[in-house]
Amino acid sequence: MPHRLLPILTGMKIGLSTVIMFFLMEAIHGQVTGMWKITDEHSKVEKSIVEIYELNNMYRGRVVRILPTSKRTHCDACEGELKGKPLVGMDIIYDLKKTENGGEEGTILNPANGNTYSCYIELVEPDKLKLRGYLGYPVFGKTMYYNRVK
Numbered sequence: 001m002p003h004r005l006l007p008i009l010t011g012m013k014i015g016l017s018t019v020i021m022f023f024l025m026e027a028i029h030g031q032v033t034g035m036w037k038i039t040d041e042h043s044k045v046e047k048s049i050v051e052i053y054e055l056n057n058m059y060r061g062r063v064v065r066i067l068p069t070s071k072r073t074h075c076d077a078c079e080g081e082l083k084g085k086p087l088v089g090m091d092i093i094y095d096l097k098k099t100e101n102g103g104e105e106g107t108i109l110n111p112a113n114g115n116t117y118s119c120y121i122e123l124v125e126p127d128k129l130k131l132r133g134y135l136g137y138p139v140f141g142k143t144m145y146y147n148r149v150k
Contacts, residue, residue, distance in 0.1 A: 031123055031126060032052055032059060032101075032102055032103065032121065032123055032129065033052050033053055033054055033059070034051070034052060034148055034149070035049050035050070035051050035064065035148070035149035036049070036050050036051075036052060036061075036129055036146035036147065036148055036149065037049055037146065037147045037148075037149050038050055038144070038146055039144075039145075039146075039147070041142075041144055045069045045070075046067050046069055047066070047067055047069060047070040047072075048063050048065060048066050048067055048070055048087070049063070049064050049065040049067070049149055050062065050063055050064065050092065050093070050146065051064045052093070052121070052129070054098075057098065058094075058095055058096055058097060058098065058103070058106075059093070059096035059098060059102075059103040059106070059121065060091050060093055060094045060095075060096070061091065061092055061093030061094070061108075062089060062090060062091045062092065062093075063087045063088050063089065063090050063092060064088065064089075065088065066087055066088055072087065072111060072112065073086060073087060073088075074086055074087060075087060075090065075109075075111045075114065077111065077112060077113050077114035078109070078111065078114040079114055082109075082114075083114075087111055090109075090111075091109075092108060092109040092111065093106060093107070093108050093109075093119065093121075093131075094106060094107055095107055096119070096120070096121060099120075099122075101122055101123045102120060102121040102122040102123055102129075102130075103120060103121045104120040105118070105120070106118070106119045106120065106121070107119060108131070108133045110133070117133040117134055117135060117141065118133070118134050118135070118136075118138075118141075119131060119132060119133045119134070120132055120138070124145075126148075127147060127148035127150070128145055128146070128147060128148070129145065129146040129147075129148070130143060130144075130145055131143070131144045131145070131146060132144075
């Protein structure tokens, strides 16, 4: 009788292992999503809260709150349909292809000058997200660090 249960128990172990691995992988990817505080790299003043979220298996980022320390509330430097639009609710990061610990080959809008840049994000610590915006190659760019809102 016990030898008949062995294949069933082995199958249950494999199934359970698969479920656990799935949840662990989702936890790793899920850490990128959430609310992140954006700090000006020059003045070190906290400016806004951006939500990184998933849409169509890609990461995007939208401004959900402008902090009182920010002087910019609208995208005055933007062109086209974004010109003069409120930053709250605006997607400023889009089309990031998911990677093991972040996203790559995305685009970021800089509301200060209205320009867009290529970008990637990388979770460097559980509550610290690295964003690199660049033109052409990542070596020609700027790195910012976002801190998770707790």
